Amino acid sequence: RRTLELIYKNKKSIEEIENIIDIKLNNICQLSIDISNLGIYIFGDNFDGMVQLLNKFENSIDLVYIDPPFNTKGSFYYDRDITSTISASKNDLVAYHDDMDIEEYLEFIRERLVLIRRLLSPCGTLYFHIDYKVGHYIKLILDEVFGSENFVSDIARVKSNPKNFSRRAYGNEKDLILVYSKQKNKNIFNDIRIKLEASELDKLYKKVDSVGRKYTTVPCHAPGETSKGVTGSYWKGMLPPKGRHWRYSPDKLTELDEAGRIEWSKNQVPRVIKYASEHKGKKIQDVWKNYKDPQRPTYPTEKNMEMLEMIVQQSSNENSIIMDCFCGSGSFLEAGKKYNRYVIGIDKSIISKQVDENRPSLEGIEVFSLGEGR
Ligand SMILES: C[S@@+](CC[C@H](N)C(=O)[O-])C[C@H]1O[C@@H](n2cnc3c(N)ncnc32)[C@H](O)[C@@H]1O
Known part of the structure; x- marks a missing residue:
């Protein structure tokens, strides 16, 4: 496959990553997942979590949405009462850290993309939520792992109200979602329409x-x-x-x-x-203006529920298996459950585990623990 490659320090070959996966696969104690349940939440690092899924779910997951840390070099705090990322204080509990070097971060993402690709079904789609600072590197990594021919869309999502920062730059009110299919033109796409006012x-x-x-x-x-x-x-x-x-x-x-x-x-x-x-409704375009994030989230950086519901309906079908392996508050799992999908969530933050276990909409989801990561 011909593609452009991003060069950075300590980048492994795909074979090396596959070797690590094989070694882990041969040494893990398999989780006993009962697929007749409503879904699962794995508490632990998502690399290990996805290795755990390979035996049962390789080539089976129709939709993956991920919203990983954006390499902000910061930490995200959790306050039970106000979980606004802006107003949370450093005395609150840390939900998760996001402080890797850029090379380490890109490799961390790339290793996980290899697993996501293996888990996706032949009609599967990946939605990768990211921001304008690292999004363009991520696009190249996605091209490498998925193949540039499988690139579907680059969504500009308006995430907040306009900002009046004094920086010598345009205000940033959007982030991006990069969409890839596992196989060109085989991805589920239900052509969801938006009702006219x-x-x-x-x-x-x-x-x-x-x-x-x-x-x-x-x-x-x-x-x-x-x-x-x-x-x-x-x-x-x-x-x-x-x-x-x-x-x-x-x-x-x-x-x-x-x-x-x-x-x-x-x-x-x-x-x-x-x-x-x-009237069938309007075709959805690649600028999403009506999906701003909640002002008072239950977890830092929680994403807009209507947006997640639309993604679920657009790129999966009833009874599809769908996954968010950076699931935070479990918002995507809730969206999936609402439309009768079998949902798989993974997160290594203990706060995420607690929030998800207390989310009434996620009742009935089986929780497995691999242990907490940093
Ligand atoms: C941006 S938040 C996701 C927010 C989520 N989309 C929501 O709507 O609530 C990123 C999440 O990735 C998790 N995370 C980061 N690295 C991880 C890893 N290696 N394994 C599993 N989860 C990880 C963090 O704990 C955090 O909850």
């Missing part, structure tokens, strides 16, 4: 029919001529205008007309009727 529908559908239904009309033809096909032929004695073709075959147009779905103007110009109630 009533005001948007009013703008698009200005007419009202005799029974009060909002509607609009569109031409029966579309740009481009067809020289041979039926959409270039006569319908009701008319040809499509020059440079255009019928939007539907003449038979289909007749069917629509008979069903009352064609509106004829005074000058006998036909147009197809489209009802507001049939």
Whole structure:
């Protein structure tokens, strides 16, 4: 596979990483995971946690969302009452540290990506949440491990309200989510749509029919001529205008007309009727403006629940197995449970374990302990 490579100190070859995985795999005492349960939470380092999963879940996980530490060189504190990252004080408990050297950090991520890739199913997708400071290095590492041909999207997510820092730089209100498929074009993508607001529908559908239904009309033809096909032929004695073709075959147009779905103007110009109630919703684009993070999170850096729910619905199906191996507050696990996915969470912070065990929505998830990491 041809790809660009990032060079940094102490970078292992993929074979070396696979060797470490094999050695660990041969020496671990397997967790007895009962897949008939609702899901599992593994308390411990996610490298070891994912090695534990290989026997049962290799090539089986349809969706992985991760929001690892962003190499901020800081520590994240937890205050039972206010868990705002901004207002938490150094006297609070440390939820997790994020202070590796950049090379160590990139290798830490890369080793875990190798395992994530092995665990993903052939129709699996990875969502990697990261910020603008390290995100571009992570993109290269993802290209190396997943293959640049499997790059799906780079989402700009507006994370907060605009900031007025005095830095000589633009205010930073976005982070990014890099999306990769395990196999090109095989990823589950349910094309979730966003419902239009009533005001948007009013703008698009200005007419009202005799029974009060909002509607609009569109031409029966579309740009481009067809020289041979039926959409270039006569319908009701008319040809499509020059440079255009019928939007539907003449038979289909007749069917629509008979069903009352064609509106004829005074000058006998036909147009197809489209009802507001049939609008499929807006396709989701790669700038996400409506998923800001909670002001009062239950855990530092907890992510927006609606965003996680959308990701679950977009890239997995009912009964899919999904995983967040940096799961923090368990937000992604909650989103998955809501839509009947089998959820797997891993985190090495004792605070995460406590928060997740007390999260009512995660009741019924089996907890395993490998031990606390730093
Ligand atoms: C940014 S937070 C995740 C927040 C989460 N997305 C949420 O909505 O609550 C990153 C998490 O990764 C965990 N973490 C860091 N290194 C880890 C490792 N090696 N193994 C498991 N968890 C780790 C931290 O303890 C922390 O909870």
